[in-house]
Amino acid sequence: MPTKPDAEPLVSVRNLKTYYSIRGSFGDRLVGREAGQVKAVDDVSFDLRKGEVLGLVGESGSGKTTLGRTLLGLVRATDGSVMFEGRDITKLSERELRAHRRRMQIVFQDPHASLNPAMTIGDAVGHPLRIHGLVQGRDQMRRRVAEALEIVGLSPAEQFLDKYPSDLSGGQKQRAVIARAVILNPVLLVADEPVSMLDMSVRAKILELMLNLKHEFDLSYLYITHDLATAKFFCDRIAILYLGRIVEIGPSAAIYEEPKHPYTQALLRAIPEPDPLRTVPRDLPRGEVPDAARPPRGCSFHPRCPRAFEICGWETRDLRDLLEAHWARTGAEEYEAERPLFGDLDSLSASNGVAVRVPARAGATGGDLLAILERVRADEPDEPFWKGVRAMHAGADALEIEWNEAREPRLVASGPVEVECHLYG
Amino acid sequence: MSDAPVLSVRDLRVHYGTVRGTVRAVDRVSFDIGAAEVLGLVGESGCGKSTLGRGVLGLLPEGAASDGQVLYGGRNLVGLSPRQLSGLRGPELGLIFQEPMTRLNPLLRIEDHFKETLEQHEPQLTEREIRQRSLETLGRVGIPPTRFRQYPHEFSGGMRQRIMIALALVLRPKLLVADEPTTSLDVIVEAQILAILADLKRNFGTALLLITHNLGIIAEACDRVAVMYAGKIVEDGPARDVFADPAHPYTRELLRSTISLETTELHSIPGAPPNLIDPPAGCHFHPRCPDVMRVCSWKQPIDVAPGPDRRVQCWLHGPEAEIPPGEAAGLEREEIAVADEA
């Protein structure tokens, strides 16, 4: 039930980057060697209008949680800007930020860890009022808190004011957390996987509550989740995140009816549907979300993408994945026969230059390696990897492979959505 | 179910003591698993499905006790000595868990895990045969032989779950119990693992008891389904029939409240799952059941077959003879304040 968002954006994010430097060993820091960075959020831009619900959907390691926290200033942004009510959040000091905290709030994933075990529900939900000095005396505080608890459905409120978090169920705790978030009547609510820890029979109630709050208080939501099913029901617009970048963003209807990016298509196909006529999908991308500290070249989805082609960013690491997938399929005898011919494979996963020299072990020649690769190619000719190989020539003791030139994909408009993929670039 | 079932459970009870009292996690449960069949066990958290899964293999927490029959290969596993049971676990019955990250010994290479398992149960194998069989099984679940000598911390969550499955399958068990195997994985990796589990029949001829709270996984991966609520199996039957025409109100309500891509309007079940120390009298679901009758609130429903190869425990399906006169009238449910809602 998406609502019509009005024109002026409440939040506009431009080229936001949040990088974590991997705590290199003390030695690295001492000699100043750059220990590598995790680009949790890598140049993300989008707008969020007043009253709108934007879904941030991505798997683990996609940076969706970091993005949510950077928006609220809980995590320092490395670069870029977040305009909220005329101020750039990323440039504010911790002290200045605190004043803004009244206007934007967050609800966490794990209700059991979001409430201080040593505080009663009344104190916890009422604490924001005391922090911002919005209330005088315990009497007025208790009344305001009781009101908030009633609004989120914890009625009769009296029964909960003096309870400790350990006395409540998961659903009730999440309601208390929401009460604490809305008691300051914020404008923006970042909900980080608010229902994923709850049972199916209770999820609907919390989503319904959040929708009611939206209408009643004209709240805007940033709904962070890995579950496209609840997002479809709850969000006006959806942004799909992969390895810190938005790969597709647009209105919900367009994303679900006509997903463009191969990753979005795969996500939608992978969701298990409660319909026995369907079977577990088999044509899914292989492998897993790569290590964010060393993202793949060009488009970071290319190693898993069934529709990748020449310019998607093929590199040496993909050769190692190809060989490993081949040996996993063929089994031990072939592996024992072929592996000894290859030299050191570990170096392959490190270098990702334009060309690579695959060393052959003593007694083997580049030709032997080429023969093996040709056999692998014959097994699966339409494997996208081969589109990435410009040329292969067998040297005396090694095999030289040249990769096609890789290009960085850019977010481009394509119909009602924007997508970051060379298929549409 | 043409040929004899691999496992048949009759009137199994698994209770364990806690500070506040005895938890009746599994309360008189009966079901069968056919050879090379996939039985899905679905229920919300705290309904006892995990205890049932582990109870079948006799892997129970301290202070737990089981009673009734778990018939495997003509023997009742309940009451077997720990030695006899551990002889069966592995070569006959396998178990894989929800959280893969901590299930491998961090100090041992993957190769050592396989060597230990195979040397224990098939001592006659030579060094080469052990390596051959391990690499072959690992290949079938998508782990390349190049990583055989690596340590657990060098693998991602999805890879470790594949290794756990291979470790269970290397002994070619007849039955594998999978306790929420994909709950902590991303949706694409989840589908990859489910594909492996669903193909157990074809690749290894292994029967599978798949325990999950996700009705989508049941629909796509299972032949039959058993729905569990508050320690009891309230309904079981072929997945197609149960999904098309759910007999028990809880199954129907659960299906309606599942949010999937096709969901048009939100639905939820009022009230909260009961605690298993003193569950409600009569049918445990009656306080939350929209079709509740007077008899439901005091008398325990009896197994009834509403159709071929199906079973349900609900007075809606009779048998009328057991329902005293006048008890079939509807019971207006007193307003369940949200206060005690989940």
Add this chain to the structure above:
Amino acid sequence: MAIPVQPIESPFRRRARGLGRAVGPIREARGFPRLMLYIGAGITLLFVLLALLAPVISPYDFDQYQSGGHRFPQLASPSSGHWMGTTVQSTDVMSRVIWGAQTELKVVFISLVFAITVGVPLGLLSGYFGGKLDRGLVLVMDALYAFPYLLLAIVIAFLLSNSIGKGVLTAAIAISATYVPLYFRVVRNQVIALREESYVEAARALGAKPLTIIRKYVFHNVVQNVPPIATLNAADAILLLTALGFLGYGIQPTDAAEWGYDSSRAVSDAASGIWWTALFPGIAIVLLVTGLTLVGEGLNETMNPVLRRRRVQRVNFDQEPEPPIVEAVEGS
């Protein structure tokens, strides 16, 4: 809509309820941990009473060597007059043991207070704020922590002794200096773990100032497990104090009786077979340290969730609430 407001709970009752929640696990302890707690508490209480009531209980003053004009016998074996015999300076061994309890507990208490009031706040701030302060402090504390702390205590006692004398204060400072790194490390590691918890991050999101967050969210959950450490630490402190006394860097013998010092005097007696001057102070040390360790281990066992063993009720199937139902007609 006017919401009927219940009479507000009196702050005292709220504190009591809060405290009740913290003490809860202790009431629930069962089996050996409970036994340990009770025995330990019993022994410790005995010594506390000895210390408090020393003037009343002790037959003689700690340094009294004669009464009513005639001097006590030297090195007399335990007799009716002197239950634990006398020392070479003909002072009564039992009186020195009783008065010694007062000295030990006083010094240990002061050193604990010093160590906690310095170590815990430093740990809190360093753990929460991190940065250069944290890195610097950690390096210093680790260097101190790795140092043989008896040596450290001796050197500090040696240095302070010629400025402020070998009194209770010197010993207390020497001991507490070696334990500050212990509290710093424990509290800091806890705070770092807590800082990742959602409710601490939520507090930041609410706009609370760092000090408010430490006070209301972090402090309570950290301070809960200082008691077990403090009791085990007290046991250590007594061993350290008596060792200092034995080496001559404990309390000035003229100021008060101290078991370590008495033991060092007993070394020469032992050579000639006199056992009582060495045995009784030694046993007092062993008993008090064991008592405190038992309390510490008992507390640790009941409050640490990993170790906690809750009393579980035995399961028996026969008294079954519902009547066993008859097997229904099989569907298939």
Add this chain to the structure above:
Amino acid sequence: MAAVAQGTSLKSYLLTRLVLVVPMVLILLTFVFLLMRVAPGDPISAALGGHNVPQSVIDQIKHRLGFDKPLWQQYVEYLGNIFRGNFGTTITDQRPVSDIILTNGAATLELTFFAMIVALVVGVFVGLLAGRFRDTSVDVGGRMFGIVIYAMPVFFIGLMAQLLFGSVLGWLPTSGRASPITQATLQTHTNLFVIDSIYDRNWGALKDVMLHLILPAVTLGLVTAGVFIRLIRVNVIRTMKDDYIEAARARGIRERDVVYRHAFKNALVPVITVIGLSLALLLGGAVVTETTFNWPGIGHELVLYLENRDYSAVQGIVVVFGLVVVFVSLVIDFVNAFIDPRIRY
């Protein structure tokens, strides 16, 4: 999330650990330096002065030892000396501290070495048993044993042993490193009597030396064993609850293998790092043990120098103790890196 962990390779881990030792040592030396000079009152003159030494003599000694120079100059000289292995000379008997270390160090080394063996054997054995058979009589017995031996001060056990073994039963020697005859006949190559006697195949001397070692080493060892028992027991309890234990049982691995190969191994890995720390406990205890059994080690010397307030001797010995502890924990970390693969790759 990371498909392949990017652990720093072993080489750079060890390099880092080595680099980290430098600040540790610096802090240690600075701490001892400041301690000696900045403590309240003027410890130097008080130490040198004693009761009736004229001020002029004090000034003259101060000048000789360079205490009258500005603080930072003293500091630079102090570090320079230590770097060149010169830990200063004692005031009372003009003996270079490095000489004390060579002659007496061997005695302390021998004592702490055997004490550590006692601590490890007793601690690991009882700790594993207590953890494995939790809340049975074995556990209760093991824990009580651990608590009581830890609660017994070294000098108390020493005194009781002297009474029991010394004057009453007379089996075991209760003071000194060896009987006078052995001391006279044994040539000292390394000053480690046990090794020297083995080297010369002088079995009589070896027996005598070992007999002299038993009481002090066992006494000191038992105290540290108490620490190991408590730590290992908790570790065993924690690892028995780990998920890979349940997974191993699900694979039908025999309980014996589950306990020994999986639980015990993982329980003992963290213990290795504690050995470094417990060395500090041992060295501290050695000072008291050597005084009780008048074992001629560095600790014994330290007490004597402390008694006659020998300033730079105390400083030198304390520095040596600190350096030993820091370098031993460095070696322990290397060992740990080899054993625990998670650190290695």
